[in-house]
Amino acid sequence: MSRVSSNIGAAVRRTRIEQAAATRTRILLTAERLFAEQGVFAVSNRQISEAAGQGNNAAVGYHFGTKADLVRALVQRHTVPMAEIRRRLFDEHAGSTELRDWVACVVRPFTDHLAQLGAPSWYARFSAQLMTEPSLRELAAAELSDAPLLHAVFDALHRCLPGLTAEAGGERDTMAMTLIVHYCAQQERSLDTAAAWAATATGLIDAIEGMYRAPMSPRG
Numbered sequence: 001m002s003r004v005s006s007n008i009g010a011a012v013r014r015t016r017i018e019q020a021a022a023t024r025t026r027i028l029l030t031a032e033r034l035f036a037e038q039g040v041f042a043v044s045n046r047q048i049s050e051a052a053g054q055g056n057n058a059a060v061g062y063h064f065g066t067k068a069d070l071v072r073a074l075v076q077r078h079t080v081p082m083a084e085i086r087r088r089l090f091d092e093h094a095g096s097t098e099l100r101d102w103v104a105c106v107v108r109p110f111t112d113h114l115a116q117l118g119a120p121s122w123y124a125r126f127s128a129q130l131m132t133e134p135s136l137r138e139l140a141a142a143e144l145s146d147a148p149l150l151h152a153v154f155d156a157l158h159r160c161l162p163g164l165t166a167e168a169g170g171e172r173d174t175m176a177m178t179l180i181v182h183y184c185a186q187q188e189r190s191l192d193t194a195a196a197w198a199a200t201a202t203g204l205i206d207a208i209e210g211m212y213r214a215p216m217s218p219r220g
Contacts, residue, residue: 024063027052031060032074036125040071040136068139071130075140078113078123079147085109086149093156102157103176103209104201110180111201119192128185131178161212168216176208 030052034043045060045067052059064070086109093101114121130136158169187200 023052023054023059027054027060027063027070028074028077031070032126033122035071035074035129036122040067040129040133045070071136071139074126075130081116082109082113083147083149085112086153090149090153096156097160099157099160099212100205100209102153102160103205103212105153106157106176107180107201107204107208110184111197111204114184114188114191115194115197121188124181124184124188127181131181157212163216164212165216172212175211179208179211180204 027048031043031048034048034051045058048070049056049059056062060067060070064073086105089105089108093105096102110124114124117123127140130140154169154173158164158166161169164172183204184200187197191197191200
């Protein structure tokens, strides 16, 4: 094979790879929007393929496999940039004994990421869909199970509250994540600037710090 033919073949392969990557991205963005607006179980792979402008109605299956695989890909698409934000904040607050610093490490990876996505975005509403459906919540949790830095943030947060029992701490961690996701899902419909997301983060940090400091009532 001549060098010219080899170069042409390599260029064709690169073009195909780039086209496939562009198609995957288009399918992901379309699926996220439809899931956020209509619910994950209300939208078929065929509808996603059609809305993404794919002539082949089996495009989702070809590029991703099952709907569960598609949801995993969507979760993974956002966990990497959010983990980078969390790492930066964790390093910034290393050694801090201020509760607010660690609450910020819980809140801001989500709100800062939404600000970076720009408007319109659908990730918060998609995340709210995952949180309200048990099977989807388990699927997303499996993708986050190897997120040691998130666990380290909660550990540092709990150390700021030595009077908080492990049971109450776990409950409030869940409350905090639920509040963050659902409040951001509500805000996502109207917020369109980084400054607006920063203000949302401040409000969430205020509320969640107060929640962690709230006294524990007797159980029984």
